[in-house]
Amino acid sequence: xxxxxxxxxxxxxxxxxxxxxxxxxxxxxxxxxxxxxxxxxxxxxxxxxxxxxxxxxxxxxxxxxxxxxxxxxxxxxxxxxxxxxxxxxxxxxxxxxxxxxxxxxxxxxxxxxxxxxxxxxxxxxxxxxxxxxxxxxxxxxxxxxxxxxxxxxxxxxxxxxxxxxxxxxxxxxxxxxxxxxxxxxxxxxxxxxxxxxxxxxxxxxxxxxxxxxxxxxxxxxxxxxxxxxxxxxxxxxxxxxxxxxxxxxxxxxxxxxxxxxxxxxxxxxxxxxxxxxxxxxxxxxxxxxxxxxxxxxxxxxxxxxxxxxxxxxxxxxxxxxxxxxxxxxxxxxxx
Amino acid sequence: xxxxxxxxxxxxxxxxxxxxxxxxxxxxxxxxxxxxxxxxxxxxxxxxxxxxxxxxxxxxxxxxxxxxxxxxxxxxxxxxxxxxxxxxxxxxxxxxxxxxxxxxxxxxxxxxxxxxxxxxxxxxxxxxxxxxxxxxxxxxxxxxxxxxxxxxxxxxxxxxxxxxxxxxxxxxxxxxxxxxxxxxxxxxxxxxxxxxxxxxxxxxxxxxxxxxxxxxxxxxxxxxxxxxxxxxxxxxxxxxxxxxxxxxxxxxxxxxxxxxxxxxxxxxxxxxxxxxxxxxxxxxxxxxxxxxxxxxxxxxxxxxxxxxxxxxxxxxxxxxxxxxxxxxxxxxxxxxxxxxxxxxxxxxxxxxxxxxxxxxxxxxxxxxxxxxxxxxxxxxxxxxxxxxxxxxxxxxxxxxxxxxxxxxxxxxxxxxxxxxxxxxxxxxxxxxxxxxxxxxxxxxxxxxxxxxxxxxxxxxxxxxxxxxxxxxxxxxxxxxxxxxxxxxxxxxxxxxxxxxxxxxxxxxxxxxxxxxxxxxxxxxxxxxxxxxxxxxxxx
Numbered sequence: 001x002x003x004x005x006x007x008x009x010x011x012x013x014x015x016x017x018x019x020x021x022x023x024x025x026x027x028x029x030x031x032x033x034x035x036x037x038x039x040x041x042x043x044x045x046x047x048x049x050x051x052x053x054x055x056x057x058x059x060x061x062x063x064x065x066x067x068x069x070x071x072x073x074x075x076x077x078x079x080x081x082x083x084x085x086x087x088x089x090x091x092x093x094x095x096x097x098x099x100x101x102x103x104x105x106x107x108x109x110x111x112x113x114x115x116x117x118x119x120x121x122x123x124x125x126x127x128x129x130x131x132x133x134x135x136x137x138x139x140x141x142x143x144x145x146x147x148x149x150x151x152x153x154x155x156x157x158x159x160x161x162x163x164x165x166x167x168x169x170x171x172x173x174x175x176x177x178x179x180x181x182x183x184x185x186x187x188x189x190x191x192x193x194x195x196x197x198x199x200x201x202x203x204x205x206x207x208x209x210x211x212x213x214x215x216x217x218x219x220x221x222x223x224x225x226x227x228x229x230x231x232x233x234x235x236x237x238x239x240x241x242x243x244x245x246x247x248x249x250x251x252x253x254x255x256x257x258x259x260x261x262x263x264x265x266x267x268x269x270x271x272x273x274x275x276x277x278x279x280x281x282x283x284x285x286x287x288x289x290x291x292x293x294x295x296x297x298x299x300x301x302x303x304x305x306x307x308x309x310x311x312x313x314x315x316x317x318x319x320x321x322x323x324x325x326x327x328x329x330x331x332x333x334x335x
Numbered sequence: 336x337x338x339x340x341x342x343x344x345x346x347x348x349x350x351x352x353x354x355x356x357x358x359x360x361x362x363x364x365x366x367x368x369x370x371x372x373x374x375x376x377x378x379x380x381x382x383x384x385x386x387x388x389x390x391x392x393x394x395x396x397x398x399x400x401x402x403x404x405x406x407x408x409x410x411x412x413x414x415x416x417x418x419x420x421x422x423x424x425x426x427x428x429x430x431x432x433x434x435x436x437x438x439x440x441x442x443x444x445x446x447x448x449x450x451x452x453x454x455x456x457x458x459x460x461x462x463x464x465x466x467x468x469x470x471x472x473x474x475x476x477x478x479x480x481x482x483x484x485x486x487x488x489x490x491x492x493x494x495x496x497x498x499x500x501x502x503x504x505x506x507x508x509x510x511x512x513x514x515x516x517x518x519x520x521x522x523x524x525x526x527x528x529x530x531x532x533x534x535x536x537x538x539x540x541x542x543x544x545x546x547x548x549x550x551x552x553x554x555x556x557x558x559x560x561x562x563x564x565x566x567x568x569x570x571x572x573x574x575x576x577x578x579x580x581x582x583x584x585x586x587x588x589x590x591x592x593x594x595x596x597x598x599x600x601x602x603x604x605x606x607x608x609x610x611x612x613x614x615x616x617x618x619x620x621x622x623x624x625x626x627x628x629x630x631x632x633x634x635x636x637x638x639x640x641x642x643x644x645x646x647x648x649x650x651x652x653x654x655x656x657x658x659x660x661x662x663x664x665x666x667x668x669x670x671x672x673x674x675x676x677x678x679x680x681x682x683x684x685x686x687x688x689x690x691x692x693x694x695x696x697x698x699x700x701x702x703x704x705x706x707x708x709x710x711x712x713x714x715x716x717x718x719x720x721x722x723x724x725x726x727x728x729x730x731x732x733x734x735x736x737x738x739x740x741x742x743x744x745x746x747x748x749x750x751x752x753x754x755x756x757x758x759x760x761x762x763x764x765x766x767x768x769x770x771x772x773x774x775x776x777x778x779x780x781x782x783x784x785x786x787x788x789x790x791x792x793x794x795x796x797x798x799x800x801x802x803x804x805x806x807x808x809x810x811x812x813x814x815x816x817x818x819x820x821x822x823x824x825x826x827x828x829x830x831x832x833x834x835x836x837x838x839x840x841x842x843x844x845x846x847x848x849x850x851x852x853x854x855x856x857x858x859x860x861x862x863x864x865x866x867x868x869x870x871x872x873x874x
Contacts, residue, residue: 045401117404117408126411220462220465220466222398223398223458223459223461223462224458226398226399226400226401227399227400227401227404228401233399233400233401233404233454234400234451234454234455234458235451235454235455236455236458236459237455240459241539241543242539266452270455306462306466307535307536307539307540308466308470308536309532
């Protein structure tokens, strides 16, 4: 026993003395315990300026993402609901496409989705690749199947060539998925004013916006909306401090959130905390699209999630801060 | 032999050789296995990291969960990799490895689910813990400002104080029921018009602290209890067995194939036979080398596994130990921030003293950990200096006396004939101070601690005797292990590090330690170290 302990402590010592950086991760705990007796809120991480993707796969993925050939009636592309020129969503309460079953939930933005720890409001999917079957097969979206999509693509020489140039196996579910996922991973929006400020550009934020960030932290929004996506790293009930659904009335299946995935009672009305990246341009808000404006959404949050209302001036400051989270999508060759 | 017959023979041969190649393929490739093992280890390390991160978050040292999310993701990636390699086994053994992997996946999934709930609950708790004092203080002050609401102010104050106390001593049933009853009292009082909302906010956050604190602590314990690390070890063991079987099978198959091959080539040229023999010999040699390499790996892995388990145990232990003083510091600081101005100087001083004590305790613990660690890795510096032992001991006793409370006394007898000695002053200080403070700590009020130092030939002998609780026989073998605490210590606080330090400091002096103890009657530690062993000890 003591031998193992010794080696570990010895590495800790070396690292503490600054004589080597080996195994620093392991001594983090010890160091943290020594130096951080008082807790400090970490800042939100900026969106990385670049993500590593394969340019050819990404370009093919983008073409597929924008092409209504994915739908049997040639009427719907991914961009129909995930409009890349407008925040990566559709700006509607819930999508309602002619000839499709109406959607049950508000469309989330596709931007920065790769940074979310789970996908969908109820967190039912772990990975982009697994999620793809939903838009392909759902009667609310493409209402088709992989086989049908692939055979439509195979009738097109341009797609046959494009796939063959990248994937030796040609057009298969695997290569199709891979290309779209590669494109989705490239959909990041760096350089928001807030990120520039985090990176040290002191005048990227106005005093008012900084005040908003400060309230966002001190009032407690940050305990749920945090990390690189200002959200998207945990689950929370909607109505932690006060029953939301009782007061809103008529509970639908979609309101059950994560319960639909796990069927555990404690997951009723639990949702993935959504990312607030680009939130100023992705209204309406919430899984049910019930809040038209940011002001409304923020006030609902402070009452139902935090149990302490904000006055109008504070709401206004937070909204000013939220507007600084709008980044720029800088990838993208248009066909 | 006709050309046609020869062609048939050659075809048969090639077929057999193909089979042989297949036989080889089922044998594990050492590089793949190496990766496999590394993955198992990495998995264990990640698992320990999750535990550490959860514990840190619970201590409120970490407010963000991206780190935990990342570690969980890494864990799943490594697990997926492990599952992909499983087909390197033969069918029979595969089952064992696969079922081991199944158990591992299940325990990791259980842990993941617990961690998810933990994140959600902890975020809410943390939020209320921070906001509650602010809201409650504001309300109390507002009420206190007007004479009609003075009484209500006192009730709000009760809630404030009892909830903060509960947060300070989360496991105390008594604190819990005090907090709950003060909340219950406040919630039925008639509230001044227009202040309903403020009361509701305070009550809601108070209730959150009371309810969720218990829940989050239970969750933390559950997460640490998930046996994912031992499941990983089980997979490793199953793999080990499967590998040994695979070797055995491969050997058996090779003999059969070899006989067939030999039979088949009888009709062919001697040249071919010779070539085959040569390659068979090479095969055997390669197999032997593989087996040897494997054995080395097994031994190495044994050690690494031990190390890993210790690492995670060590992380858990130290985090636990640091947690208590950190919680004290945090809460005293917060209390001072909230009421410092209104408190009497005495009460303020009391909280500052608590902070100081907690800090000193942490410092001492770190010090002990460093000594133990350096010693166990052979890096403990031994710096002997010439010392007048009698004087030095007098000084030490004088310095020790003020730390005694009225309920204990110390009788010291120091042999004036003690010569100069060559000893490491710092280490000797560790030895004597630890023994003395243990003697005091584990003695009942009114206890007398006797301390004698004398010379015995070329050795100095230190004897510390108390009439304390004693050391049970079953604890004695583990007495000097880090973090070991005797079964009869009850509520007496301690880290289980002091004697581990003593032992190592004595070893550095090539000294000896003798222990005589009677449970309930007392303990005597006798330490004897050479007076001047300087020349032997310096390499």
